[in-house]
Amino acid sequence: MHCQCLRTFGQKLEGEHRPDMTPQGTEVILRVTAAGVCHTDLHIREGGFDLGHGRRMNYADRGMSLPVIAGHEVTGNVEAVGPEAGEIDTTTPYAIYPWSGCSSCATCAAGNEQLCATPAFMGVHRDGGYASHIRVPHPRYLFDASGLAPEIAAPLACSGLTTFAALKKISETSGKQPPVLIGAGGLGLMCLQLLQAQNLMMPVVVDIAADKRAAALEAGAIAAVDPTEADAVAKVHAACGGAPLAVIDFVGAEPTAEFAMNVVGKGGTIIVVGLFGGAAPWPLPMLPLKSVTVRGSYTGSLTEFGELMALARQGHIRPIPTRRYPLEAADDVLNELQEGRIIGRAILEADQTSKGPEAAAD
Incomplete structure (x- = not known):
């Protein structure tokens, strides 16, 4: 597999080739079809947030370790399934819910994994979708994206x-x-x-x-x-x-x-x-x-994502302006986003290595 990896806060993303992944337990490996570029990815590259009054929240102080593959708005197709994952339709395209928690605390039990005190968010605490492949911890985070173009479905996970x-x-x-x-x-x-x-x-x-x-x-x-x-x-x-x-x-x-x-x-x-x-x-x-x-308001719950995906699959959500870029352009696209030059959403596609930016259908 290949990916765009952040190795040092405040520095550029670096292209990297890694061995293919093998799923364990309930894990599912997907081939990434689209990965959205989000302002949160900019904060991750910068290493934190401005809190005002000369203060700053640093990811490193909060336990985030590098290297990490960014990207939390991701769609993909199943390539491999762990022995405990159960039955999964491998012909279905999926959008991935990225805001997983510890799965054992009261907050997670109440259905609010996005508010877990020990989160395992995709693209933040575990590798994300700026890659050709991605590891998902459990099938419950996969939502049917049939009938939706990948570049349209991917931003639904955050935007x-x-x-x-x-x-x-x-x-x-x-x-x-x-x-x-x-x-x-x-x-x-x-x-x-x-x-x-x-x-x-x-x-x-x-x-x-x-x-x-x-x-x-x-x-x-x-x-x-x-x-x-x-x-x-x-x-x-x-x-x-x-x-x-x-x-x-x-x-x-x-x-x-x-x-x-x-x-x-x-x-x-x-x-x-x-x-x-x-x-x-x-x-x-x-x-x-x-x-x-x-x-x-910090993203949404697993249940809310299910509601949103159902709304999208019913055809009720028109696509926002979207431009597609090759995966290798990830760092340049982050720079464009930082400079306010992207209207709507930018999407990375691992199979567009030889293409320039392309406008998706509005």
């Missing part, structure tokens, strides 16, 4: 699941007023598709980039606002018919958090999803004065 879970947290306001989405990257555009798929009110989108605002409008946003404009808050309020009761921040930076607090209405909810970094910029009195709820 899709993260937005799906975040939308559930504002479900009580979904029929009353348009929500506000901050950030029109891969997550924001995916959220627009999920809102349409579930017949929910379409949102107002906020982004500093004109091309991303245009993409959001094309995808169905009722308005797209530049937050740097002096009357940006007033424009959002006008488009929403008043101060919004739900704001989802897909960026998670100090300026976007500040804008979210400024724009949300009294009694509203702010969902912080993005991990760009920094510290909360709000004056503490504003929380009680506005009676605002601030919640974090």
